[in-house]
Amino acid sequence: MTEERVEITLAVNGHDERVTVEPRWLLSDVLRRECGLLGVHVGCEHGVCGACTVLLDGEPVRSCLMFAVQAAGHQLTTVEALGTADHLDPVQQAFWEAHGLQCGFCTPGMVLTARALLDRDPHPSEETIRETLAGNLCRCTGYQFIVDAVLLAADKRAEGAEGGA
Amino acid sequence: MKPVRFKYQAPATVAEAVQQLAEAGIDGKALAGGQSLVPMMNFRLARPAVLVDLNGVAELSGITVDGDHVELGALTRHQTIADSERLQHALPLLARTAGLIGHWGIRTRGTVGGSVVHADPSAEWPAVLTALSAELELVGPQGAHRVPAGEFVLGPLTTAIGMDEILTRIHIPRVPTARTAIEEVARRPGDFALAGAVVVASTEDTRWTFFGLGGPPETVRLSADDARDEASLKRQLTDRVAALEVTGDMHGGAEWRRQVAVVVALRAWRQVAA
Structure with missing residues (x-):
């Protein structure tokens, strides 16, 4: 079969990226290779590990289980949109302070899932956090510090909201 | 770990999708959410030549x-x-x-x-x-x-x-008078169920439909009289589940799955009996 390529526009982190892709290219690969967003980590490539999690219209999805052509017309958010080294997102700051990461490979997926959870449920119970993060594998931390980080992030966001009012 | 090349079709209507699948014949495959098909394509266990993406319909x-x-x-x-x-x-x-x-x-x-x-x-x-x-x-x-x-x-x-x-x-x-529940056992929330049961209880009977046992869903029916107390119910469910075809795998053998099936059936029943 001849190599078919299509031009699509991906709305990533608030701006449009025009990319030419083969329909078989996974969203994870296109975000990394064509958009240069290396915070999208490719782990298992079959939907088990959650490292490639991105937000599609604000909800977490496995970017290894979507073709890039399918993401046209949706709003994508990767970890690059969250904070900068000087101004971390409250969720990132909480992961830093609570030691919610070691090697960092799972962290973008963890942080994005936690962000989406807190947008939906600003004060989740520990049980809800554990159930939500069950879809993201971490081989270093033993998860306790990640759960602590999400609880801390909820507090930080509540403080931030008060401070801003 | 990457899918083979395929022809990508994005129909806007059911009629178009059906026509594209009919034209593709045995080489075609419909793509819905992709959470099972895309892993199979990534591993090249599935190699459809034509992929009809239903997400735009x-x-x-x-x-x-x-x-x-x-x-x-x-x-x-x-x-x-x-x-x-x-x-x-x-x-x-x-x-x-x-x-x-x-x-x-x-x-x-x-x-x-x-x-x-x-x-x-x-x-x-x-x-x-x-x-x-x-x-x-x-x-x-x-x-x-x-x-x-x-x-x-x-x-x-x-x-x-x-x-x-x-x-x-x-x-x-919808049968508003029927009481229903579902219970399953999995290693973590979100993992594949190792055994599960759906119960539907009406005034005449109680039916359990099992999943995770290796084959199609299997239903066991007991009359309302049979399902009075838990001890006799457990005996009857154990007998009925023993007669089902159950396949074991690396996560649990057939006999173990039968035991778990009875456990989840009782857990579900307690919810509708309460």
Whole structure:
């Protein structure tokens, strides 16, 4: 079969990226290779590990289980949109302070899932956090510090909201 | 770890999708949420030459609730069903079931119709829809017809759907007097169920539909008189489950799965008996 390529526009982190892709290219690969967003980590490539999690219209999805052509017309958010080294997102700051990461490979997926959870449920119970993060594998931390980080992030966001009012 | 090349089709209507599948014949495959098909394509266990992506077919999505029945568009995502307040009132078993499936990042993409047509033995939907006497609306080049959910799954990953047909809508009768529950055992929230049971209790009888046992959903029926006290119920369920065909795997042998099936059946029953 001849190599078919299509031009699509991906709305990533608030701006449009025009990319030419083969329909078989996974969203994870296109975000990394064509958009240069290396915070999208490719782990298992079959939907088990959650490292490639991105937000599609604000909800977490496995970017290894979507073709890039399918993401046209949706709003994508990767970890690059969250904070900068000087101004971390409250969720990132909480992961830093609570030691919610070691090697960092799972962290973008963890942080994005936690962000989406807190947008939906600003004060989740520990049980809800554990159930939500069950879809993201971490081989270093033993998860306790990640759960602590999400609880801390909820507090930080509540403080931030008060401070801003 | 990357899919082979395929021709990508993005129909906007059911009619277009059916035509594209019919033209592709045995080389074609319909793509719904992709949470099972895309992993298989990534591993090249599935190599469709033509992929018909149903995600742009708006008429396939949506939840309709009226007096005596609920209708689910086949492309409705698990998370949409789990979050639906209307379903939480009209048929809470559906919302509860959707919440048991996979992880959040899977439920946001995976669809009820895709799950039914994929027919994984550990999937919740084929069992729940069988237990609720749902009907599946299939559309092909010859038009639409309905198949009872209980007759749709023929075996592991095998159903009665034709290769040029798509599942469009799921019709579920509401029986307000029936009490329902679902219970399953999995290693972590979101993992595949090692055994699960859906219970539907009415004034005449109680029916348990099992999943995760290796084959199509299996239903066991006991009369209301049989299901009076837990001790005798446990004996009867143990006998009935012993007669079911159960396949073991690396996560648990057949005998162990039978025991778990009885445990989840009793847990579900306690909810409807309370």
